[in-house]
Amino acid sequence: MFGVIVVGIGIAGSVRIRDLLNPLQSSPSENLKLVGFVSRRDLGEFNKVKQICLEEALQHKDVDAVFICTDNQNHEESIRRFLEAGKHVLVEYPMALSEDRVIELWQLAEQKGKVLHVEHIELLTEEYKQLKKEVEGKKLIEGVLQFTGGPLDEQRSGFPSFSGIARLTWLVDLFGELSVTSADIEEKKEQSYSKLTAHLVTAENRPLTWIEERGPGMKREKKFHFSFTSGVLDALPPPPSAAVGPFMQDQNLFAQKLLGQVSREDLATEKKRILHCIHLAEKIRQFCGH
């Protein structure tokens, strides 16, 4: 059994607590036991789970692992503290808000011999699995991925290429390693509006454009337009509903890592993808002059 605590009780943290309390039968998650949670607010109990303070969580002998579900801005500090305390870490994406910090934290995890797992539920949804299947085997000519959503506080969430890392992860998982050729950002701070446009190319020099646009009243939505030598892909039928939700799939993967059931090769491939996406996010930020 691995004792787990959850830090940060927002949308993601609440889902994590729900899933930790209800592991799928005969799944790796049955090896996780929720010990408590940490919040800045005084909640006392949440779903009958006990609140504990951060210091207690760091020192607690029964805590083997932490789920970090705080704002992006806090991830780095939390990962560092829990790794230093000898705990395994699951962190919601993005892992941290600069490439240097991400590299350092990965080294720390290796030095401590602890699992550092970055959630990437965007790859685990039925919507994405369907898209991946459609793209497989096709030869790209060019493509656009456009995301819209409500405003985010950059202080708490980081530069949009980091808070929007899920879109980069899609592009990299679909088309392989990419390079950034240019990027710019249009910002209207008083109106909480921002539009990031990044131009990338594939290893075969095929152009991809990523647009991340956020503003008041904008619906959370993704649109894509991919031209292949065989035709255009710009829509998919609604995906079937998932038997297992993406956060639960991710939790199972983390439990498998704790149990040593994930191969070195798979771990290395995943780490390489995460580092590459963070590297692209960093390059995009630099192009935008931030």
Ligand SMILES: NC(=O)C1=CN([C@@H]2O[C@H](COP(=O)(O)OP(=O)(O)OC[C@H]3O[C@@H](n4cnc5c(N)ncnc54)[C@H](O)[C@@H]3O)[C@@H](O)[C@H]2O)C=CC1
């Ligand atoms: N909501 C979702 O569907 C998904 C969220 N994520 C990631 O999960 C993380 C959290 O996102 P949400 O839950 O949506 O945001 P949220 O704003 O609902 O929750 C964040 C929570 O963390 C708390 N918090 C911040 N700093 C803290 C600290 N130092 N100590 C304790 N608590 C602290 C806040 O008070 C808040 O309750 C972000 O990194 C986000 O990128 C990733 C994938 C999906």
Ligand SMILES: C=CC1=C(C)/C(=C/c2[nH]c(/C=C3N=C(/C=C4\NC(=O)C(C)=C4C=C)C(C)=C\3CCC(=O)O)c(CCC(=O)O)c2C)NC1=O
């Ligand atoms: C309703 C308001 C709502 C909010 C505030 C919300 C926040 C939110 N959803 C995210 C991703 C995500 N959120 C979800 C799914 C959900 N997340 C949910 O809160 C719910 C209810 C679902 C399921 C329907 C998925 C699958 C991702 C991964 C990225 C993606 O595919 O969009 C992220 C991480 C950053 C990002 O990729 O943009 C945030 C902050 N999502 C929402 O839907």
